[in-house]
Amino acid sequence: MLNNGHNFLSMLPAATKNLLIINVLVWLAYLVLLRSGIDLGRWLALYYPASPNFAIYQLVSYMFMHGSWAHIIFNMLGLYMLGSALNQVWGTKRFLIFYFVTGIGAALIHILVTFIRIQIVQADMPPEMIQIVYTEGASVLNRGMNYTNEAMGSLNLLINRPTVGASGAIFGILIAFAVLFPNAPLYLMFIPVPIKAKYLVIVLVVASLFFGFANFPGDRIAHFAHLGGMIFGILMILYWRKKDKNRTYYEHYY
Secondary structure, X not given: OEEOOEEXXXXXXXXXXXXXXXXXXXXXXXXXXXXXXXXXXXXXXXXXXXXXXXXXXXXXXXXHOOOOHHHHHHHHHHHHHHHHHHHHHHOHHHHHHHXXXXXXXXXXXXXXXXXXXXXXXXXXXXXXXXXXXXHHHHHHHHOOOOOOOHHHHHHHHHHHOOEOOOHHHHHHHHHHHHHHOOOOEXXXXXXXXXXXXXXXXXXXXXXXXXXXXXXXXXOOOOHHHHHHHHHHHHHXXXXXXXXXXXXXXXXXXX
């Protein structure tokens, strides 16, 4: 859509614009290569460190992978609407630092929660079964299969199922936006009534905790990664507040 000779990308802050472009390009590349039998997720998605598919760079690359059209659209809308405001307030360098710290922090929290869940599952399993999953589980999932034994199947998914998406960083952006602009009205899709940013954050934290601990079968959303993004977002804001005592941008409210 044109506006006075400019498209909407040209009016976005540089960091937000570039992150949007990279995310969309990676998603399109994923779709195109998948048709040729090449799955970018095997390299760019985040795997648990004990998985043979894990690589350290995945702590960053997983943020640019998405699981569906809906997944990337919701995340990019959050980046566009909220991230651009933070980018304008903080500038490019600080915004990018915040984005990647919260995204990596979300991955670390997700890995920690996965580690705890693995210990719980393994507690009632004989060592032989555990060893089979660690040595053969990845190849079993690569063939589109899993173990019929419930414990082995659960353990295999925890170790070898990938995690993708910028949601951790987006949740970090959301909580930063709520700190800077607590009374800004935000709209949720399908809900015509605006919700103040500070209240929306509370709702999302409670929902993430509930669904994270409930761990419903078939729920593939990394709820604790969302919370991880928020936790690291708050830590970054507290750090910057202490560092920048004389700055006033934390006092700009709607």
